Amino acid sequence: MPTPYDLQLAQRQSAAEKILADIPHASTMQWLPPAASSPSHYRTKAKFAIGGTAKHPTLGITGPAPTYAGVDLPHCLAHTDAIARCIEPLKEFIRSTGIEPYNIAKRSGELKQILVTQGSGEALMIRFVMRSKRELAKLRSRLPLLQSLIPALQVATVNILPIHAALVEGDEEIVITEQTTLPMLVGDVELHLGPRSFSQTNTGVASALYRQVTLWARESGASSLWDLYCGVGGFALHAALGGVERVSGVEISPEAIASAQRTAADAGVSDRVAFVAGDAAQWAFNQGIDATPEAIVVNPPRRGIGGAFAEWINDSHARYVIYSSCNPKSLARDLKRMPNYAPLQARLFDMFPHTEHMECAVLLEKLP
Structure with missing residues (x-):
């Protein structure tokens, strides 16, 4: 750089x-x-590995073996400002729900990753990659809180990745907002981006x-x-x-x-x-x-x-x-x-x- x-x-x-x-x-x-x-500030997609604990979560990358401890990346120059601004509110949301981050070394916990995509303007889609559906009801019930913490949120989903593997997401996606696609102006056309649809970074x-x-x-x-x-x-x-x-x-x-x-x-x-x-x-x-x-x-x-x-x-x-x-x-x-x-x-x-x-x-x- x-x-x-x-x-x-x-x-x-x-x-x-x-x-x-x-x-x-x-x-x-x-x-x-x-x-x-x-x-700088060009990247409209971000994958945050979740580490730490429910009380002290980290959003960033996974550290080296053997602990694979989470490493915070609060100031990545690649992320757009809209994505960077949602990092601290996401931590507050994790603390409020009490959902435990997934511990790679111990193979315990639920929340593996959070995927954020910015669409037209500052509109955001936020996807919670979870180990199971165990906390699905809690995430649904706390959706108003998430929307108040991140007003730019338009689409929120829960993706289920049950296996212990270095994958970004699983095959099952559950949309928990009324809106199901993210508007994204690319070139001269406003596209409708679904949760698992490809988009350029x-x-x-x-x-x-x-x-x-x-x-x-x-x-x-x-x-x-x-x-x-x-x-x-x-x-x-x-x-x-x-x-x-x-x-x-x-x-x-x-x-x-x-x-x-x-x-x-x-x-x-x-x-x-x-x-x-x-x-x-x-x-x-x-x-x-x-x-x-x-x-x-x-x-x-x-x-x-x-x-x-x-x-x-x-x-x-x-x-x-x-x-x-x-x-x-x-x-x-x-x-x-x-x-x-x-x-x-x-x-x-x-x-x-x-x-x-x-x-x-x-x-x-x-x-x-």
Whole structure:
């Protein structure tokens, strides 16, 4: 973190260019200026490991073995001000409920983590990751107190993680507020974020990413587009609002798809964009090569889209492919399996200041 931010950004830009230097037709690729982040207070998501005791809780990270004692992080420069302001009220809430933090060494206690997400303005979603439902009734009954301590709270949930494992969350989510989704303005669309829906950690840079992909889609002249691994529909909705006539979004999470459909209705584009819950690659395989649209957007997890899907896209009839990746190494690996496409433009989006992580997007065009 002591490294000047401009130098950090230049280092990540150089690293991204080096990683993608040997993809097919790299000589045709133009690097656009990187999308910079605010150097501090940029992170709109936080995971607080809970330690200590119900009377003296800690919110931060887990310390080293053998005790795994909780370590407070009350002044993290990455968190937004809205998230930082809720730390002390959350401690007061834990003290008032008497719910014991989970002790990793002893495998006792209930409250494992608190996950906080900031949406539009200073609106917050707070998720309590618990060992069991034992304290669920107490959390429900104390909800008015939590809302008085944190007026920005809009969505509160209890997530159940019963196993002793280094996981962020479990499979069961119980919403305890009347409101079930968090409004989040990203780019030019206010999305509806469900408790287990993916969102970027840096909303400001994510907005730049959505607008760049929208610009590429609009300038391509494509009338049809698939947004694969679409999450809550950010790229698909931007494309539809940007003029693409027929858009399909595919995401494996039914909850995320329901949120995307709600946003499409709110934005008045339900007649132009259809969302499907399913595995993105398998869905594309099922449509068949002849059904491919004029443009495909992929935004996969860090592992990338994989060899079989990359080769399928390589043989497809899509004129343009836009690949958004949080892992340039898997991006390069996938693009090497797509020699029928030439990269036209690429851009670094500095989603993760003070780390070596990089988000890149590449616009590719099918060779004649």
